[in-house]
Amino acid sequence: MDADNNSFFRLESTEDDIPVVLTAVRQGVDLCVSLYGGDKGHIGAVALAQPRPSLTDPTQLSASTSVVTVCGHKEDGLAYDVAESLAQKINGIVTVSCGIHIDNASQQQIQQIVRIAKGLAVRLGTLLA
Numbered sequence: 001m002d003a004d005n006n007s008f009f010r011l012e013s014t015e016d017d018i019p020v021v022l023t024a025v026r027q028g029v030d031l032c033v034s035l036y037g038g039d040k041g042h043i044g045a046v047a048l049a050q051p052r053p054s055l056t057d058p059t060q061l062s063a064s065t066s067v068v069t070v071c072g073h074k075e076d077g078l079a080y081d082v083a084e085s086l087a088q089k090i091n092g093i094v095t096v097s098c099g100i101h102i103d104n105a106s107q108q109q110i111q112q113i114v115r116i117a118k119g120l121a122v123r124l125g126t127l128l129a
Contacts, residue, residue, distance in 0.1 A: 007025060007026040008023070008024070008025050008026075009022075009023065009024045009025075009124055009127060010022070010023050011023075011120045011123055011124060012120075013116050013119065013120055015112060015116055016109075016112065018037070018038060018102065018109065018112060018113060018116065019037045019038070020035065020036075020037040020038070020100060020113060020116045020117050020120060021034075021035070021036055021037050021041070022034070022035050022117070022120040022121065022124060024124055026128075028092075029090070029091070029092040029093075030092045030093040030094065031086060031090060031092060031093075031094045031095075031128070032094075032095050033082065033083070033086065033094060033095065033096045033097070033121075033124070034096075034097045034098075035075075035078070035079070035082065035096060035097070035098040035099075035100065035117050035120070035121075036097075036098070036099050036100060037100045037113075038100045038101045038102040038105075038113065039101055039102050039103055040099075040101040041099055041100070041101070042099035042101060043070065043097050043098075043099045044069065044070050044073030044074070044075035044076075044098060044099040044100075044101075045067055045068065045069040045070065045073055045075040045076040045078075045079040045080075045097075045098050045099075046067070046068050046079060046095065046096065046097050046098070047065055047066065047067045047068075047076075047079035047080045047082070047083035047084075047094075047095065047096045047098070048065065048066050048067075048083065048093070048094070048095050049063040049064070049065040049080075049083035049084045049086070049087035049093065049094045049095075049096075050063060050064050050065075050087060050093050051063050051087045051088060051090075051091050051092065051093070052064055061088050061091060062088060063083075063084045063087040063088050065080050065083055065084045065087070067079055067080050067083075073099070074110075075098040075099055075100065078098050078100075078113075078114055078117055078118075079096045079097070079098040081118065082096045082098070082117065082118065082121045083095065083096040085121060085122075085125065086121060086124070086125055086128075089125040089128065089129065090125070090128050098117075100113050100117065
C-alpha cells in the first residue's frame with residue numbers, strides 16, 4: 001500500500017497467478033477508485049454511489065448506485081458492490097472503474113477475482129475509517 005498524504009492508495013493482491021490492483025484517490029470527502037487486473041486490465045464497468053439515509057431506517061446510512069457497463073463486459077456487479085459499500089463507509093460519493101480480465105476464466109476464477117477485489121475494498125475502507 002502506498003499513500004501520499006492519505007490521498008492516494010494502491011493495494012494489490014495476487015492469488016493463483018491472478019493479480020488484482022485497487023487504486024484510489026481522495027477528492028475532498030469523495031473517492032475515485034480503479035479496480036483492474038488479471039491478464040488485461042481495462043474499463044468494463046463504472047459505478048457511481050451517493051450516500052443517503054436508509055429508506056427502511058433513516059438512522060442508518062445506505063447509498064444510491066448507478067452503473068454503466070461496456071457491452072460484453074461483466075464487471076457491473078462488482079463495481080456496484082464496491083462503490084456502494086465504500087460510499088456507506090466514508091459517507092461520500094464514490095466512483096469505481098472496474099476491469100479485470102482472464103482469457104476463458106472458469107466460474108471458480110471469477111468467484112476468486114470477486115473475492116480478492118472485495119477484500120481489497122474492505123482493506124481500503126479500513127484505511128479510510
